[in-house]
Amino acid sequence: MPNKTLKILSSEDVARGTRAFHLSKPDGFNYEPGQTIDLTLINPPEMDAEGPVRTFSLVSAPHEPYLMFATRMRDTAFKRALKNAKPDMELAWDGPYGSFILHRNPSKPAVFLAGGIGITPFMSMTKYAIHHKLPHEIYLFHSNHLPEDSPFLNTLQEFEKQNPNVHYIPTMTDLEPSAQWSGERGIIDWNMIAQKAPTMKSPIYYLAGPPGFVTAMRDMLKANGADEDSIRFEEFPGY
Ligand SMILES: Cc1cc2nc3c(=O)[nH]c(=O)nc-3n(C[C@H](O)[C@H](O)[C@H](O)COP(=O)(O)OP(=O)(O)OC[C@H]3O[C@@H](n4cnc5c(N)ncnc54)[C@H](O)[C@@H]3O)c2cc1C
Structure with a gap:
């Protein structure tokens, strides 16, 4: 038996075909929001x-008493094992890893x-910023095919309502023109960013998701200076 293990405590659907898992937090496990764990x-x-x-x-933030990830x-084979996980199933873990963490200088807005x-690290960073009342302005653009595919949609809408520094901008790429939806439509582009954050100065951009998405967003940002x-x-x- 590996010596570093944790337990799956519970799980819940957070979008179509997308599940969040609550894990026991090992004693002394310290991490920064945005970091990863190997399971x-x-x-x-x-x-x-x-x-x-x-x-x-x-997905969890350090002040929370449990760990959470979503997938x-x-x-x-890996996901089938998760799907069939019984409560208290043990996983071996390693970490935390990574330097994808929020910058310290609050005068620079964060554009996620x-x-x-790819919303997962931003859930952690946003929860952390809210909990610690960080003065950073956060603009969180989130692209999905349809609202039902959009992980944590309701939670993020609540974050925005409760926190004037958090601006949540979900956009749907596959909606029928006649479909009801009050948010943005289409891929994230420079016009959308400029329209939603018109006065923003010297932001730090954070990109997360499938490699094709990340490449497209980097190219778009660089093409716009x-x-x-x-x-x-x-x-x-x-x-
Ligand atoms: C820094 C970092 C952070 C990450 N954070 C997260 C996170 O928060 N959440 C998360 O879910 N993942 C995260 N990942 C990715 C994660 O580690 C897995 O690679 C991912 O979840 C896919 O695992 P899988 O078992 O579904 O597919 P894998 O078994 O890894 O996929 C194997 C291959 O099968 C193909 N494949 C499998 N199923 C399909 C399908 N339905 N359609 C098309 N192709 C398919 C894929 O092309 C892939 O090449 C992160 C990875 C890194 C490096």
Whole structure:
């Protein structure tokens, strides 16, 4: 039995085909919002070429008493094991890892560009900023096909209502023109950013999601004159 283990306490759907898992927090586990954890299946009933380990951004924030991650429940050996997880199932863990964390200088706004499940590190950073009453302005753009695919949509809308520094801008790329939806439509582009954050000066951009999304967003920002040093990104391989 590996010596560093934690338990799955519970799980819930947070969008179509997308589940969040609450985990016990190991004693002394300290992390910064935006960091990741490596989770390993212990004696899985089956394995595929990708093996038993996956990296997940933590959705929880450090002040919360449990850990949480969220993932698209695709039909892979790892995800089948998660789907069939009984309460108290143990996972081996390693971490935290990563330097995808919020900048300290509050005079620079944070612009988060999330593609689908790429919302996970931004959940943690936003919760942290709210909890600690950070003065940073946060503009969180979140692109999904449809509202039902959009993880944590209601939670993020509540964050925005309760916190004047948090601006949540969900956009849907696959809506029928006749569909009811009061938010943005289409991919995140420079016009959308300029329209939603017109007075913003010297922002730091944070990009997370599938590699194709991250590449497209980097290219879009650079084509519109964003300084490369102001762009930070995290790619989720396998999507
Ligand atoms: C820094 C970092 C942070 C991450 N954070 C998160 C996170 O918060 N949440 C999260 O879910 N993931 C996160 N990931 C990615 C995660 O580690 C897995 O790679 C991802 O969840 C895919 O795992 P999987 O078991 O579904 O697919 P894998 O078994 O890893 O996929 C194997 C291959 O199968 C293909 N494939 C499998 N299913 C499908 C499908 N339905 N459609 C098309 N192709 C398919 C993929 O092309 C892929 O190449 C992160 C990765 C990194 C590096």
